[in-house]
Amino acid sequence: xxxxxLTKGVPDFSEGAVSFNEEGHLERGKTPxxxxxxxxxxxxxxxxxxxxxxxxxxxxSMGPPGYASVLEEAMADIYADDLYLLSDRELAAxxxxxxxxxxxxxxxxxxxxxxxxxxxxxxxxxxxxxxxQTGPQTCWGLxxxxxxxxxxxxxxxxxxxxxxxxxxxxxxDEIETVEAPLPCVVVADPEFAPTYRKASHRLEHKxxxxxxxxxxxxYEDHLTTWDHVDLNLDSEYIGLDGSPTIVSSVDPIPKxxxxxxxxxxxxxxxxxxxxxxxxxxxxxxxx
Amino acid sequence: MAMRRTDGGAEEGYEHYEAIVVGxxxxxxxxxxxxxxxxxxxxVLERGVEAGSKNVSGGLIYAEESAPYTIDDLFPGxxxxxxxxxxxxxxxxxxxxKKVKTYDLTRLHEHDTDWCDAVLRRRMDAWLEARVHEKTSxxxxxxxxxxxxxxxxxxxxEIVGVTCDELDPITADLIVAADGxxxxxxxxxxxxxxxxxxxxxxxVKAVVEMDGERIEDRFAIGADEGVAHLFSGDLFEGVRGxxxxxxxxxxxxxxxxxxxxxxxxxRAEPHExxxxxxxxxxxxxxxxxxxxxxxxxxxxxxxxxxxxxREPYRDRLVLVGDAAGQMQAQGPIIKGMNHAxxxxxxxxxxxxxxxxxxxxxxxxxxxxxxxxxxxTMGKLRxxxxxxxxxxxxxxxxxxxxxxxxxxxxxxxxxxNPLAKRLLGRAxxxxxxxxxxxxxxTGYVTLPSVIGEKLGRTVHWENEVEPPALVDRIGELTxxxxxxxxxxRLRDESYAASGAAVTACPVSAEDFxxxxxxxxxxxxxxxxxxxxxxxTQPCVECGTCAIVADTEWEHPxxxxxxxxxxx
Numbered sequence: 001x002x003x004x005x006l007t008k009g010v011p012d013f014s015e016g017a018v019s020f021n022e023e024g025h026l027e028r029g030k031t032p033x034x035x036x037x038x039x040x041x042x043x044x045x046x047x048x049x050x051x052x053x054x055x056x057x058x059x060x061s062m063g064p065p066g067y068a069s070v071l072e073e074a075m076a077d078i079y080a081d082d083l084y085l086l087s088d089r090e091l092a093a094x095x096x097x098x099x100x101x102x103x104x105x106x107x108x109x110x111x112x113x114x115x116x117x118x119x120x121x122x123x124x125x126x127x128x129x130x131x132x133q134t135g136p137q138t139c140w141g142l143x144x145x146x147x148x149x150x151x152x153x154x155x156x157x158x159x160x161x162x163x164x165x166x167x168x169x170x171x172x173d174e175i176e177t178v179e180a181p182l183p184c185v186v187v188a189d190p191e192f193a194p195t196y197r198k199a200s201h202r203l204e205h206k207x208x209x210x211x212x213x214x215x216x217x218x219y220e221d222h223l224t225t226w227d228h229v230d231l232n233l234d235s236e237y238i239g240l241d242g243s244p245t246i247v248s249s250v251d252p253i254p255k256x257x258x259x260x261x262x263x264x265x266x267x268x269x270x271x272x273x274x275x276x277x278x279x280x281x282x283x284x285x286x287x
Numbered sequence: 288m289a290m291r292r293t294d295g296g297a298e299e300g301y302e303h304y305e306a307i308v309v310g311x312x313x314x315x316x317x318x319x320x321x322x323x324x325x326x327x328x329x330x331v332l333e334r335g336v337e338a339g340s341k342n343v344s345g346g347l348i349y350a351e352e353s354a355p356y357t358i359d360d361l362f363p364g365x366x367x368x369x370x371x372x373x374x375x376x377x378x379x380x381x382x383x384x385k386k387v388k389t390y391d392l393t394r395l396h397e398h399d400t401d402w403c404d405a406v407l408r409r410r411m412d413a414w415l416e417a418r419v420h421e422k423t424s425x426x427x428x429x430x431x432x433x434x435x436x437x438x439x440x441x442x443x444x445e446i447v448g449v450t451c452d453e454l455d456p457i458t459a460d461l462i463v464a465a466d467g468x469x470x471x472x473x474x475x476x477x478x479x480x481x482x483x484x485x486x487x488x489x490x491v492k493a494v495v496e497m498d499g500e501r502i503e504d505r506f507a508i509g510a511d512e513g514v515a516h517l518f519s520g521d522l523f524e525g526v527r528g529x530x531x532x533x534x535x536x537x538x539x540x541x542x543x544x545x546x547x548x549x550x551x552x553x554r555a556e557p558h559e560x561x562x563x564x565x566x567x568x569x570x571x572x573x574x575x576x577x578x579x580x581x582x583x584x585x586x587x588x589x590x591x592x593x594x595x596x597r598e599p600y601r602d603r604l605v606l607v608g609d610a611a612g613q614m615q616a617q618g619p620i621i622k623g624m625n626h627a628x629x630x631x632x633x634x635x636x637x638x639x640x641x642x643x644x645x646x647x648x649x650x651x652x653x654x655x656x657x658x659x660x661x662x663t664m665g666k667l668r669x670x671x672x673x674x675x676x677x678x679x680x681x682x683x684x685x686x687x688x689x690x691x692x693x694x695x696x697x698x699x700x701x702x703n704p705l706a707k708r709l710l711g712r713a714x715x716x717x718x719x720x721x722x723x724x725x726x727x728t729g730y731v732t733l734p735s736v737i738g739e740k741l742g743r744t745v746h747w748e749n750e751v752e753p754p755a756l757v758d759r760i761g762e763l764t765x766x767x768x769x770x771x772x773x774x775r776l777r778d779e780s781y782a783a784s785g786a787a788v789t790a791c792p793v794s795a796e797d798f799x800x801x802x803x804x805x806x807x808x809x810x811x812x813x814x815x816x817x818x819x820x821x822t823q824p825c826v827e828c829g830t831c832a833i834v835a836d837t838e839w840e841h842p843x844x845x846x847x848x849x850x851x852x853x
Contacts, residue, residue: 197453197454197455198302198454198455199302199304199330199332199431199434199454199457200302202431202434202454203330203424203428203429203431206420206429206431207424207429
């Protein structure tokens, strides 16, 4: 099984890391870039496939050269064999459409020059754009089937098919089992949980971890960078020029007033506690 | 589309390994290492997050001259890598109040001893795990941690493999149960039980921080030396047992070991007995006010004289180490890990020798005779004990001997100049020590009389303030399996399960933060004392499985307590 996992760097929105300016706009320069949290599930799905069936996992990302660190994270976390970064000034400011065209071209190049791909894994929307479009649009370009919201994955390499459990959200959440031929695009749901119920799977998992640790810091030796020329892409189909989406304005979400008044009350001070109860009585109605 | 399952489901049949070793302590590690030497495809399943994280021992590992295998035979470099200190001096202190009579037991300690090291199990077992994984990987197997084997897989009534919480069932030609004193496999096979408190000891231990140079200074030892001190007498409220102190590289292992039936009978609190040792004036010379406890732990110890299984096998299953009751605790001699190592290696050799046999029990039979021929079983179940215990453990005999010892005549006998010389020699005689009856006489009366008649009074002020039980529990690391308790109380009446409130090392009367507590409940005008259980603070020693009416299992893989010292 050969898999390509698509991953993206996003601003680290976790508290303490993220930085906003006075207007409430994100300061990209001051906010570190991390792997999109949802991509972890796509990576886990790729790893599970690799552990169970052997083969090869490549991690691919489009973004500035700094995104190599995101790919490094992918290698450390799920023992990716090699890394592909699609990076070039012409690719800057791409929307999901232009990104999908780029990714699609890269996967086609990979199939031509490296090896045919059985599975492409993508995460369920990014933490910054939140569109959930890039994976499906890439799939449209590849003209492959796609299975989204995948919770569990089972592959039959001999038959060249996959069977997946997918979450169907509605009034009642349902889990549906679908089958699809390979090659296929799989979008892992954030509830995707890899399962390793065989000792041989766990031993293989452990072997891969040790092997990756041995590779250590030399992730750059496993990194290939392609620009738009390598991908044979005309600059009018990519980057800002190739992006039909125009974000007209961004309105900050009003923040709760930061200034609050606090009064310290000694819990042993009966009189003071009495006044606390009086203050709170007004809110005690429940309506 | 008809699809073959590829996730290890039953339709594909079970996964098979030539050998499965359950538990990666010294016994399991020895078995796996020897199996790998014989080219047997070996899978080792360990329930801790890392080998050693579930393990506790007093802390001395012996290499006996007479043993067919020692741990450094199987794991070269083990002593240099994880040995804390070689034990070069060995003393026993007979205590009566503040009076203490000390005997040098180094001769007894050195009898049949090639070397003896103090060890801490987390460090040692984790090191063994790495070596075992390396060796077994070459056979197509390896070590998996965080996997709990919960029972035996049977086909037509015959044991053919194991079942696990985390993995689908696996079959094997040989199953080595090295899963410790509370072996679920030994019980599943009907080879061991959890019935009689008098077949068990319970040990509790504190690992205490102390700088290496300070240890050398206070214990008057060199950089490559270590010392073991044993304590017996009247400092433990008449509970049968004793205490120990071993020097590690930069910690001390201080603990107490008692007969479980005696703990239950006296309704003694194990942590308080440990405190009685820690705060005794004798220990003031070593411990200062800077006393800092790194870890409190507990363990059940099988009494091999009574429970070491003479035929520790059934079908393809063999028991090794504590799982087979192979723990020699006789007077001041405490040896367990060395016997587990020997047994593990012998079980592996037995399998290699009988590998081609169609009879599934031939490995077990060969292992049994190898235990006998190597002299291991003779050490675990000494014949002289079996002859003498019939007489000496009868209550009447005990009472008569106690009466004589406590009488002016008996006291004088112990106190006379000839006895002074003879007692030291008697303590150092492996033969006489082997005959010591397992009654109060050996543990309490004789040491107290010796202390009283021959001892010198120690006047040191002991400033140690041991942590309260709540703080000891608070310092431990747990990964609680929320909503899935591993112990269930079958009978919550005080008569059936009340003994656990005191005997459990992390419970106590009038303490709400432990595992077991007694509560008075009023129903329909009648008052009843009931026992309740919270498994969160559990240190997985297994005491309550014996003294209370429970359904006892280990937590799932990686869950529960995680010892950092062990």
